[in-house]
Amino acid sequence: MSQSYDRGLIEDFGRWKEFSAGMWAWVLHKFSGWVLIGYLFTHIAVLSTATVDGATYTNTLQGLEELVVVRFLEVGLLAVAVFHILNGLRLLFVDLGIGLESQDRSFYASLVLTAAIVVASVPTFLEGVF
Amino acid sequence: MHEHDVIVVGAGGAGLRAAIAAHEEGADVALVTKLHPVRSHTGAAEGGINAALRDGDDWTDHAYDTMKGSDYLGDAPAIETLCSTSPEEVIQLEHWGMPFSREDDGRVSQRPFGGLSFPRTTYAGAETGHHLLHTMYEQVVKRGIKVYDEFYVSQLAVTDHDDPEDRECHGVVAYDIRSGDVVGFHARNGVVLATGGDGQVYDHTTNAVANTGDGPAMAYRAGAPVEDMEFVQFHPTTLPSTGVLISEGVRGEGGILYNKEGERFMFEYGYANNAGELASRDVVSRAELTEVNEGRGIEDEYVYLDMRHLGDERIVDRLENIIHLAEDFEGVNPLEEPMPVKPGQHYHMGGIETNENGETCISGLYAAGECACVSVHGSNRLGGNALPELIVFGARAGYHAAGRDLGEAQIPTGPSAGTEDETGLDTPVSPGALDSPDEDVAADGAMVDPGAVVESAVERERTRMTEMLENDGRNHAEVRQKLQKAMTENVNVFRREQNLKKALEIIRECREEYQDVAVSDPSRTYNTDLIHTIETRNLIDIAETITLGALARDEFRGAHWREAHQERKDETWLKHTMISWNDGQPKLYYKPVILEGEEKTYEPKVRSY
Amino acid sequence: MSTQVTEQEQEEQETVEEAVEQTEAVGAARAAQVDYGFMEEKAEQEVRDAETTVKLKVFRYDPEVAGKKEPRFDTFTVPFHKGMTVLDALMYARDHYDSSLTFRHSCRQAVCGSDALFVNGRQRLGCKTQLADLDDSEGPPGTVTIEPLPHSDVVKDLVVDMQHFYDQMEAVEPYFQTDEYPKGELEEQRQTRENREKIKMSTRCIWCSACMSSCNIAAGDNEYLGPAAINKAYRFAMDEREGEAQKQRRLEIIEQEHGVWRCQTQFSCTEVCPKDIPLTEHIQELKREAVKSNLKFW
């Protein structure tokens, strides 16, 4: 019987500023998961050149690797993958009921660790680009 | 108009139990309540439920303790019913899944409580009332009992025969808070009032904001007498800003009370040289107020309760919930600073007069729980005796209303049970209604069709509410505050004749001011302004009966202390103070206490512990 | 529940409104002239005398009162004193300035669960929130923003529709059921201390709906049981007095389509619960119990 009022945006994701750790973790985990599965499809597509012949495969791969964009995308992929793995581990622990009290800290830890790993591997990834 | 066999008004412990009982008996029952059931104030009870469950304990001992605690103003048939039935009702709760605290052998735990000769207080952590309330609501859900929640009952549909004992109650009128609709509820068999306490009469109370004594006020105006209204229990340790209760446990563990000068006043000024802080509730409350009145209170308002010396470890171990209460509701960390405390209204022993079956003198109208007075508590309630009252008498009222034969009641009700009328009560102003008094009983005597009685009550209420909404005037909050303040100043733990009279004068003023109260919120939707305004009217009527009773009873018994009358006068005062509305001209009369029970006759003794 | 009003709902609403008209609801009159004279003067005096004051910015909405049909925020200045809670401040504002300010409250001690509100961007109980604690530094904050619970239908001002929450709570068969009671008069069922300890936190729920309001999943999926209802199921599933067969049945209930598997462990429910119930932990434990019992049959 409610004479309800639609508060529209205030209601739904308009409140993102007030999101807490767990919510961000969820958003980012989703995002990273989708990127990864998307990448898996692309990846197999690219590797499919191997079915043509060895040279095409080598050319394609090396050709791609020469593109700066691809190199940067790879760093992004790494970030996404590392975060998904770390937060995935966090989620696995949460599922086992371990360390629930420090769930927010473990989320921040995954972020920090992801950043650290990404920064640390930039030299390797971007080697030879510039 | 809704129609059911039994209508239960109020869904706290008493109301829920009554509804389940009526349902068990096969009746079509509905709960009508202004709050959703789980919001009822029964949820606030912490301590426990008294029941003689164990070997070595016996319900007759419980009865004896209760009678003694009541200072011989309880009626034996009621007390014996309470104590003999409480064990099975408690086991019933356990069978419904209530999470009681447990012993090593898996049985329910019991602990000692003030005034009891055996540790028979069954409890569920520090939140017994919460569990009791929720367990019973769950059973209501299980049985599919109809609940009209957020329906404010504002009027009983009672016929208006001259003699209240001839009147019949056919239902209630309720205001649907969500829609603003005024609806009739026709009860084919009976209406059970279980509206709880009325602590809002005072400005400082452990009671909820919703505890406004609607039930007693409505029943009183419909002709059912109210009994022993002067007996109001005050709790000595409540937090000043909210009235939240700090349990006796703190003093039990060794907490100390001191005043502004840092003196341990219970000893220093000889209020209780033996028991000190552990003296009974009324003694400690009076001591605290004396300190404040004599200028030794902090901010002229409260005293300190200190438990720091017990050590953090012990406090955390035994009184953890107190730390949270003080922090959340007073902003004080009791591990670091003393807690401010002052006395607050806690429980009302008086209420609508009923017999052991919950019946009032109006046929078809029942009452149970804190709003009723069967009289088990007499002049003073023992801790842990209110919750058993809810389930024992709630169930009985429910069964009886649904038609179960519970045998002949021993306790007589109605003005005809009175033995003598008060003649000499000298009131400065005349109490009661200001003008045409008949507004409070529905229908004229000739009306015989029950449905029509309800309909006409609905009509009246609709008119009354519309008027309140359309009138211009002042806000009720002003009147309410004035009333509450007057009651706290003049009718609390200290009762002096001149103050009581002053209170009556102010109550009269409040009545007059209430005449031009208006509701500023014009909305149909969730108009709490309207409801609070109606409640204020009820508070005025209740305040008046408390004060009248207090003025009449010139003795010191249980929670009632009179300045010039410092002893219990058994020759004259072994009787209940009764007040009937008498169509707007309150009439005071008395009814003898019944001290002869089935089990034995209780001889008044000096109440010492 | 999201507050997106669907067309159908709107229609229903209109018919309800008509029905209300037919049954002669009282109200929707003109606004009476109400004199706050005394109270308002008193308030002005108190505000002047107070060392500190607090500004309440309160969400206002009423579907049928001109000027409130479009939601707005009203600001009230309230004198602050030590120990003052958000609820105290709201009551002060109502009693001294505007008696049409509407909110649910009763116990003032965090047991009735009626005053869960959205205070400064977080679900809290008004009565359990010290104004002083809303500020990081000592002392009361300048402005406190008070809104009704997000993701719920607003009925009026700070009052939201709780029906959906109640329905979810009642969907998990929230009542004790067993077929075997101990024989003999006045015999209670036995329960170990450990078991009572295990369910202890879960039994503390006061049905305030703060958790439900804070959960994004519940906001997006109207049928999701929600943390409080799942916690209620936990309270019974883990109670050894009900026995194994009942526990299986309870696991079936929470495994339904919109049951435990919907929970994405966002933890906001646990963070806002005023009774400190470890909701996420209970939900997770139920998931594991469900998996375990499924594997057992496999």
Added chain:
Amino acid sequence: MADYYSSFEPKGTRWLLQRLTAAFLVVVLAFHFMLLHFVNHAADITFMGTNLRMQQAGYFLTMVLFLVTATFHGVNGVYNALVNQGISGAPKTVVKYGLALGGVVLVAQGIRVALAMAGIL
């Protein structure tokens, strides 16, 4: 309320499998990353190298298993996410078979690629 009950409830199963595959992926993904991005830099990858690695039965099996698990984990994850988002009825069925098909195609193509890499095809 659950109106039917089979001894193996699919919703819980998908949830469980998502965790189990995740646990397995942690290991192989880490291995994959180390080997192909740090030990052998991506830019230096040639068919020769790949071919060499893929000819080892152990490595080959690991990679195929990786593919199968990751595909399942990814596809199942997307499906779960959509179900949680409240998809039901016809779209749900479409998504279900669409994703299953996509997964199968991906695995099939992946295995074809793997075989080619190993020089078997």
